Every structure is written in structure tokens, then in C-alpha cells.
Amino acid sequence: MTARPRSVLARARQAALLGLLVLLGGCGSYEPFEVHQPDDIKPGAGLLSGSDGRFVLHRGSLPGATTDGKATAP
Amino acid sequence: MSQPSGTRTLLAGTACALALLALPATPRAQEALADQLEELRRVIEAQQATISRQQDMLDTLSGRINEVEAAAPVAAARGEADPVVTSGQERIQLAISGQVNRMINVANDGDDTKIYNLDNDNSSSRLRFEGTGQVTDEFEVGTVIEVELESNASGKVSQDNEDTGSASFNDRKVELVLDHKRYGKLSLGQGDTASNGTAEVDLSGTTVIGYSSVADVAGGLRFFDDDADELSDVSVGDVFSNFDGLSRRDRIRYDTPSLGGFKLSADLVSDQRWSSGLRWSGDFGSFKAAAAAGYSDPGDDSDYIVDGSATVLHVPTGLNFTLSSGTKESDEGDDPYNIYAKAGWIADLVSFGPTAFSVDYAHSENNIDDGDEGHSAGLQAVQNFSDYGAELYAGFRWYDYDAARANLDAEAITVFTVGSRVKF
Numbered sequence: 001m002t003a004r005p006r007s008v009l010a011r012a013r014q015a016a017l018l019g020l021l022v023l024l025g026g027c028g029s030y031e032p033f034e035v036h037q038p039d040d041i042k043p044g045a046g047l048l049s050g051s052d053g054r055f056v057l058h059r060g061s062l063p064g065a066t067t068d069g070k071a072t073a074p
Numbered sequence: 075m076s077q078p079s080g081t082r083t084l085l086a087g088t089a090c091a092l093a094l095l096a097l098p099a100t101p102r103a104q105e106a107l108a109d110q111l112e113e114l115r116r117v118i119e120a121q122q123a124t125i126s127r128q129q130d131m132l133d134t135l136s137g138r139i140n141e142v143e144a145a146a147p148v149a150a151a152r153g154e155a156d157p158v159v160t161s162g163q164e165r166i167q168l169a170i171s172g173q174v175n176r177m178i179n180v181a182n183d184g185d186d187t188k189i190y191n192l193d194n195d196n197s198s199s200r201l202r203f204e205g206t207g208q209v210t211d212e213f214e215v216g217t218v219i220e221v222e223l224e225s226n227a228s229g230k231v232s233q234d235n236e237d238t239g240s241a242s243f244n245d246r247k248v249e250l251v252l253d254h255k256r257y258g259k260l261s262l263g264q265g266d267t268a269s270n271g272t273a274e275v276d277l278s279g280t281t282v283i284g285y286s287s288v289a290d291v292a293g294g295l296r297f298f299d300d301d302a303d304e305l306s307d308v309s310v311g312d313v314f315s316n317f318d319g320l321s322r323r324d325r326i327r328y329d330t331p332s333l334g335g336f337k338l339s340a341d342l343v344s345d346q347r348w349s350s351g352l353r354w355s356g357d358f359g360s361f362k363a364a365a366a367a368g369y370s371d372p373g374d375d376s377d378y379i380v381d382g383s384a385t386v387l388h389v390p391t392g393l394n395f396t397l398s399s400g401t402k403e404s405d406e407g408d409d410p411y412n413i414y415a416k417a418g419w420i421a422d423l424v425s426f427g428p429t430a431f432s433v434d435y436a437h438s439e440n441n442i443d444d445g446d447e448g449h450s451a452g453l454q455a456v457q458n459f460s461d462y463g464a465e466l467y468a469g470f471r472w473y474d475y476d477a478a479r480a481n482l483d484a485e486a487i488t489v490f491t492v493g494s495r496v497k498f
Contacts, residue, residue: 030356032335035364037271038281039197041173046463046497053463053497054171054204058159 165208172201175282177467177493179291183233183298183305184485190231193224193241194493195290196282200246212255218265220247229293229311246322259329268327268339269319269349272368273381273400278418279430280454282495283469286383286398286414288436288450289314291491297475297484306482313448313475314438316412317381317400319368320349347373362387377403383414392420392428410440418454427458445478463497 036043046053159168175194180187193199200222207215225241249263276285283291293311298304320343327341339351349370356363367382381400388394394417401411418432431454438448452471459465469491475484 030335030358032332032355033357033362033364035275035277035353035355035366037266038274038276038285038287041171041197041200041202042282042463042465042495042497044463044497045461046171048498049171049463052169054169054202056167056169058161058166058168060161060164060166 163207167206169204169206170202171204171497172199173197173463173495173497174199175493175495177228177291177491179228179489179491181292181295181487181489183295183487184300185298186233188233188236190226190228190236192226192228192231192493194282194495195224195227195229195293196285196287197495198222198224198227202247214251214253216251216253218247218249218251220245222246227294228291229289232294232296232309233305234296235294256331258331261325261327261329264324265322265327267320267323267325267343267349267370268329268341268351269368269370269379269381270321270351271318272351272353272366273316273318273383273398273412275353275364275366275383275385275398276396276416277362277364277385277387278394278396278416278432279420279428279458280416280418280432280456280467282456282465283467283491283493284416284432284434284452284454284471286316286396286412286416286436287314287318288316288414288434288452288471288473291469291471292473292487292489295473295487295489297473297482297487300483300485301481306484308442308475308477308482308484310473310487313441313446313473314412314436314450315400315402315410315441316398316414316436317379317402317410319351319370319379319381320347320372323347343373345373347371349379360389362389372402375405377405379403387420392422392430394418394420394432396434404440407444408440410438412436412438424457427460429458430454430456443478447476449474449476465495467494468492 034043044053045051049055161168175197176199177192177194179190179192181190200220202218202220204219205217209215221243223241223243226238230238245264247263247265249261249265251259251261253259274281274286278285289311294309296305296307296309297313299306324344325341327339329339330337335354335356337353339353340348341350342348347370349368351366351368353366354364363384363386365382365384368380370379371377372379379400379402381398383396383398385396386394396414396416396418398414399412401409403409414434414436416432416434418430420428420430423429434452434454436448436450438450440446441448450471450473452469454467454469456465456467469489471489471491473487473489475486477484
């Protein structure tokens, strides 16, 4: 069996990738979301830190701080 | 109980007046007596006025004490006590977070069964310091220092090295981050390269015990050679790799802002290396999906690493599916590669958090010698305790190694794992 020229296969792969990107980008309305890596610290509450999930040693007047002094989730 | 001084004065004055009235007196003496009585009346009235003012002051002070006592527990609960750490900058934040992830492996290598106490390399125990400064509403400057502290890391412990000794801190991230909402993010220092994580996108909820890097939970264990009747020099970590880009390195990295859910990243890495990554995520309501691809120049005897992964979760049912693959070009011999697939289910079985189950399979080739094959299959279960940042997990994994070399007949390794990750 004769192997196809490498350039043809490369173009086919590029076209497939491009098609996938167009498909993903054009398939209706959706909202992006943050994807966390498996080895990262999991988002959300902590056993000791509570709903913040971290101990805030110092908090200035950062935008996003709520009226009760708690910052929004990281 | 003692009488108030005003009352005593009034009684004394009245008694004195009666005594004076009882005495025989001349008109002049009676006039003098009347003057004295008038003087006494003025003194008594003045004292009564003083007493009234003091009572008002006492009532006011008592009210203020009650207000302070009532407000103190509320202030403490809100964390409004005097700060331990202060700064001259107003728009900054400093936070500490971390986790402990410990597990027990019961592993059989075909010759012997042993129990191991380990730190889980899937997501190691660590401490993280994060500083954030808000320069403008759109521009943020941040610093991250993240170190891991693994006592008996699962990637290092083996049958003949069951206790790796005291642990020391290893730097995971030491970086400066400049993040602009419209112009993207620039990161400088040690941290995730642009390609890191591109082979590890996974929405199964079971990554703490199983994901595309299948070797992590028992990477140090060595295959037993049936022919030689001894442990071989090949470990689980040698046979399996998910080719996840360049990991964490010293680099300068740029990330574009999210454009329709897409993010493009590129970096220049120490030792004349570089990598790039393309990520996408979308929440469609009933479905959540994410995908990533990476291209890296590892700078050694290989021209490139290409890898990618994709995952989809059907939110109403919790069913999910994940794929990952990667390969590394080899200047000598066949290119090593890896294929990984996982199917999972996330269920709300109990009130305190979701329960996730999954089954997966990985196939690696040519990682040590041309023709080498590695096969691994696993079962995973994770129970979340959402309000407490804790997970309890259990898993079973099977590793098989078909060595290309003629003089190695490796026995399969089976590992049963139970452990817990707690974010503090």
C-alpha cells in the first residue's frame, strides 16, 4: 500500500482541527467557565477557612469585597 | 445596705430643725432659726439636683456598656477585630490556603503484598501564599508562592524504599502575575507552562484518585521480574506518561483573554524551551464541556511534544466522559505515546456532597524501549464533604507492562487505595 504524502495528512489534520474549533465556537450560546487542573488546590470551602477557602491575612478595599467584609471567591 | 447620702442629710436636717423649734426663743432668735432653716432647705435642694445628675450619668454609662458588650461577639464573628497584618496599601489582599492529601496503598507486585503510607502525587500536600494588588478596575498585579511538602510521595516510594525519610519543601510556583481584563495575563517565574494541564482536562470529579497521569498514585513501585525472580529496575512511572507538555518551569508566559471561551497561551521556558496551549470551555446549561491542546519543544533529544484532552459532563444525570492523548517525537526509535479514556458518574446520593464514580483505561507505548507496552485500568470513587473542603476516596488500579526486552517478564501490579484530601 502506498503511503499518502505527509503534506496531505498534515493538511487533513489541520482542517480537522480548524473544523473542530469552528464547531465549538459556533454551537449555540454558552458561557465559558474556569477549568481547574487535577493537581491544583480544589476551589470551594475549606475545613478551617470556611466558605472563603483561604485565610485572608489582610484585605484592603479591593473591588469585589462584599458589605460584610468577605471577598468574592478566588 | 447604706442609705444614700442625700437621704441622710435630709433626715439630719429635719431632726435639727425640730430640735431648734422645740427650744424657747426670742423673736430675734426665731428669725435666726428661720434663716437657718431656709439655708438648710437650699442645701438639700442643691444636693438633690446633684444626685439627679449623677443618676443620669450612671444610666448613660450603663447603656453604653451594654451596647459594647452586645456588639463585641458580632465584631469577632465578622473578623472585624484589629488586623494582625497591616499594609500601607489600601487595594491589596494577602491570603493563605493549602491542603493535606494522604492515602494508604495496599499493593501486590505478583510476589509480595505490602501496605504503604503515602502523600498522593495526584495532588500533593501543600501551602500557598497569594498576594493581590488592584492597580485599576481592570488591571491586577499578583504574586504566588506555592510549596509542596510531601512525606513519602507516592511517586518515590517503592518496595525497597518504603520510607523516604523526612520531607522538605519543594517549590511548585514562585511567580509574579500581571493580569489585565482586556489585554490578557503575563506571568513571570516558576509556574504552569502554557502546555501544562492540556492533557489533563477532566470533569469527572475523581481526579484526586485517577486521571490521565495514571502512574501518579503508585509511580515508584517497581515491576517484579518473574524470570529473574527479583524486582526489576523498571517502575510504574517509567512505563506510563500522559505527555502533558512541560509541566511547571521557570518561564515567561502570556495568556490571551477569553475569546468565545477560547484562550491561547505561549511561553519561553528556561533551557531554550518553549510551549503553547489552546484551551476552550463552555457551559451550555445541561452540558459542560472543555478541551485543550498543547505543543511543546522539550529541548532534549526530541523535537516536540503534542498532547490534548477533552471532557464532557451531562449535568442533569452526572454522566461524563473524558479522553486524553499525547506523543513525544523521538529522534531515535519509535515515538512514545499515550491514550487514555474515562467514563464517570456524579451522583447526589447524600446530603453533604456529591459522590463521583469512574472507570478508566490507559495505554502507553515505547516509553522505555521500542515495542514496550503499558496497560492500566482503574476504578475510582470519591465522596465530597462540600462544606468542609474534604474528600474521602477509594480506588483500585491495575498496571501491566509488556517489556520488549527478552529477559524481562514483568508481573502485573495491583493497587488498592483509600485516602482523603482536606483543604484547610
